[in-house]
Amino acid sequence: MAQHATLGASSSAKWLNCPPSARLEAQFENPTSIYAEEGSLAHELGEALLRRDANALKKIMGNAWYNSDMQQHCEDYRDFVLELLNEAKAITSDAVLLLEQRLDYSLWVEGGFGTGDAVIVADGVMRIIDLKYGQGVEVSAESNTQMMLYALGALNSFEMLYDIKSIIMTIYQPRLRNYSSYEMSVIDLLTWANDVLAPTAKLAYEGIGEFKAGNHCRFCRAKHLCKALAEYNLEPTEPEMKPSELLNDEEIINILNRADSIKKWLSSVEEYAFAEALNGKKWEGYKLVEGRSNRTYSDPDKVADTLINAGIDQALIYEKKIKTITALEKDLGKKPFNEIVGDLIIKPAGKPTLVVESDKRSEWSPADNAASDFENTDVTSIN
Ligand code: SF4
Structure with missing residues (x-):
């Protein structure tokens, strides 16, 4: 089972902003999500492809989470990493690629370590690449403290062997087509580590400091x-809201x-x-009730047989429905599916959504979609 540091890199945005949170949340269970299993498998696949480990690949392909999309995304990740390695080798002939490397940043954070998916160590620029297989939230590499902690761990291990001047940290998030990089000089990274990280991590480790929400x-x-x-x-x-009846x-x-x-x-x-x-708790003023439910067949096959035996035409009983694009792509493979019916696939304009200005999508205008129905405007996805 993977070990986890109390002050983990992936949760660093939390404990750096709110130092006592690390100890407070330790008393609550850490739910494992099905997406974590999928993400772990994608990481294993990415690593196996880079190592050309045929045995590992065979085992991964037998996993229920494995599919052709994952294969494609991880092959793209492999190509991306190898391209960066070749660039590094052109500058430093003994540049090395390290996979799933333990990165120890305990010089600044008590007991702190993490695992770097891919680290390319070379003179001049060191590269840290983090594969994120999730498709929920787009993650930016800019001032990303998880990446900065990994960078410190890598620097700590290799600065004696290589003349590292700066570090480029890259988030590779293929399912959202998000490839975000951020470069920091070693001097700036160490200044942040000594002036901000170390004192805040000390508070966090001791479970003290100010609670700060955000x-x-x-x-x-x-x-x-x-x-x-x-x-x-x-x-x-x-x-101090301005005096008025309306916002x-x-x-x-x-x-x-x-x-x-x-x-x-x-x-x-x-x-x-x-x-x-x-679990039996009674909240004052509240009660549990049975929710609404819809009628359903106790045995759909038996219902159909009974109707047919009663002389009802099968066409009235069954409905034929084509599978979804995703399901057919999965069954037939993306490439063959697109070769056969690619020109019959359309992508209707999405309904307008109000989002923050920093969102990467270009601004919608009514002219983009004259037929848009304003009643469909989505204000639920503001983030
Ligand atoms: S303020 Fe936020 S981060 Fe801090 S303990 Fe509360 S919920 Fe957690």
């Missing part, structure tokens, strides 16, 4: 019970800025209260 709370296991987050979400958006534009924007965080927090509190109620 976007980083999203992945905190304590979020459903955390008072600091509740206060943050419930406090007025503007301490002004500025006040609406303030609410939009916090909408995603508030919705997620509300869901986590509701889920917690529901789970506790199922």
Whole structure:
């Protein structure tokens, strides 16, 4: 089983912003998600492809999470890493590629270590590449503290052997077509490590410091019970709202800025209260009831047989439905599917969605889609 540091790199945005969170959330269970299993397999596949490990590949292909899309994404990842390795070798002939390397950053963070998917060590520029197989949230490499901790761990191991001046950290997130890189000089990285990281990590390790809520709370296991987050979400958006009966534009924007965080927090509190109620807890003023349900066949085959025996035409009983594009691509393979019916696949314009300005998509205008129905406008996906 993989070991985890108390102050892990992947949770560093949380404990660097809110130092006491690391100890507080330790008392709550860490749920394993099915997506984590899928992500682990993609990492194994990426590594096996880079190592050309036929035995490992065979084993991976037998896993239920394996599919042709994963194969393609991981082959692209392999090609990307090898291209960077070749570039590094052109500068330093003894440049090396290290896979799944333990990166120890405990010089700055008590007990701190992580695992780098791919590290290319060479004179001049060292490269850290992190494969992210998730497709939920797009991750940027810019000032990404997880990557900066990996960079420190790699620097700690190799600075004696190579003349490293700067580090390029890259997030490779193929399912979102997100390839984000960020370069930092070694001097800037070490300044941050000594001035910001080390003192904050000390607070976090001791479980002290100030609770501070923000976007980083999203992945905190304590979020459903955390008072600091509740206060943050419930406090007025503007301490001094201008006297008026209606919200002004500025006040609406303030609410939009916090909408995603508030919705997620509300869901986590509701889920917690529901789970506790199922366990027998009685919340004053609330009760569990049976939800609404729809009628269903107890035995669909028997129903069909009975109707046919009663003389009902089969065409009235069954409906024929084509499989989804994703299902057919999975069954037939992406390439053959597209060769056969690619020109019959269309992509209708998506309905307008209100998102933050930094979103990579270009701005929608009514002229883009004259037929758009404003009633379909989606305001639920603001983030
Ligand atoms: S929910 Fe947010 S404020 Fe509360 S402990 Fe976690 S990170 Fe800190």
